[in-house]
Amino acid sequence: MLAYPDEELIDIIKEVGFECDLCGRCCTNEFNDHVFLLDKDTAWLKKIDPSVIVPAPYYEFCDQNGRFYVSGYALKTKPDGSCTFLTNGRCEIYASRPSICRLYPYMLHYEADEDGNLEWRQIGGLNEHGNYHTDIDDDECKQIASDIKEYEAGYLNQKIAFLSAVDEHFKKKKKLRHVQGAYDREMRRFKKGGEIEVLVFFDGNFESVKLTRGSD
């Protein structure tokens, strides 16, 4: 990701010329599944209102005791699928919004195409929201490109630290390991209304969160 040519990224940003039209769609889970939080975002949100964060979905692992492990928190959504901070189509914390919200729709990571082939993706929801081909000056394009790489590096570092921490935790507890059968069983229980425990990676440690359907 870091070796991806800056010039190419800057050219794409310039050529796409994305401009937000304040439709608010990217702040809904219908459009963007979930808002993953870097640790620095989580730290700030914990201070202002811990109830707005939940374990990010798609937990990576589950041990044989039925405890899930996930690499970070996400923003909670309302029952209609919109972000907890979206009110009348506007962000209540716009000036302090999380890192990914500042960057979206820009990104730089591999994603599988329809045939399963991995390809670079630089813009999310292309042609599905906002305006295009607006003029973005060169300095702003450069800044956006630099911010994209900074965010993606932060995201990858958090994922790598999480994987190392899980590995260490499993080794320390000797017999702990990921068990797909336990994962599937606990997910079925959760969907039927049962409580599950998720260990969420934050600031180098795991935080235990108990969840039932509707509180996630």
Ligand code: SF4
């Ligand atoms: S925090 Fe603000 S910008 Fe981010 S998804 Fe929520 S409403 Fe949208």
